[in-house]
Amino acid sequence: TTGNVGTQDPNLSRTQLAQIRREEELAALAEMGIPGGHYVNLGYDDGLLEFEDRKAVVENLVRSIRKIRPDVLFAFDPGKRYQRWHKSDHRTAAYLAADAARAAMWRLLFEGQIIQEGLREYMIPEYLFYDSAKEDENTWVDISEFVEKRINAGAKYVSQFGPGWKSYKPNLSETELKQLKESVRESVRMKNGKPIEGFRYYKGLPDSIGK
Structure with a gap:
């Protein structure tokens, strides 16, 4: 989504917020070294x-x-054996992603893309689902090398976290920025003394994503 609703600032319109969120996304991607064209x-x-x-x-x-x-x-994560609870958009996105992964591999589903657009069917070989139930996580990635980039990227979302949530301003003071980065740092998960990201890894046919 465009993120055009998630604010408590009464002075922002949906159009303004959508533009702000886009700029924040691009800034976060740049921090991670990902081209904006992606x-x-x-x-x-x-x-x-x-x-x-x-x-x-x-x-x-x-x-x-x-x-x-x-x-x-x-x-x-759409869930393993049962539906995983997420808030509205996240819950919907989980199932839409799984359904799209399945549909993409079948040539006769959305065949106009193949006939008219020159695309080809494709099966995604591997999946990393996040925000899984802790008991379903089976893969943990050590992000020690990238944790500072993760924190700096998270701090680009000024309109979503910190004081910008209720009263948006594009440029935080040094104190506000430090507090925001510290808040992001506190959200980093640790395992065996190392910062990690946890996932439910799956490899195989998309029909069995939830099994």
Whole structure:
């Protein structure tokens, strides 16, 4: 989504917030060394993804999968054996990602992309699901080498965290920025004394993502 709703600042419009969120996303990507040209946003309204035309959203996601042909899909965990609870957009995105991964591998689903757009069916080989139930996590990545970049990237989301949540301003004071970075640092998970990111790793047919 464009993130155009998530603020407590009464002076921001949805259009203004969408532009701010885009700029924050691009700044965070730059901090991580990811080119801005890799940023793709499908433009759906924040908080309302579950009410969009599901077929149309899956079709858009399938198009991206067939174009990019990713080695790994990162997505919210739809759940293993049971539906994983997430807030509205995250919950919906988890299932849409799984459904799109399945549809992308079948040539006769959204065949217009293949006939008219020159794309080809594609099966994503591996999956890393995040925000999983802790008992379902099976992969932990040591991010010691990148933790400062992660913190600096997180601090780019001024409108979402810290004082910008209620009263947005593009440039924080040194004290505010330090506090924001410290807040992001506190959110970093530790395992065996090292900063990590935890995932549920899956490899195989998308039909069995939740098994």
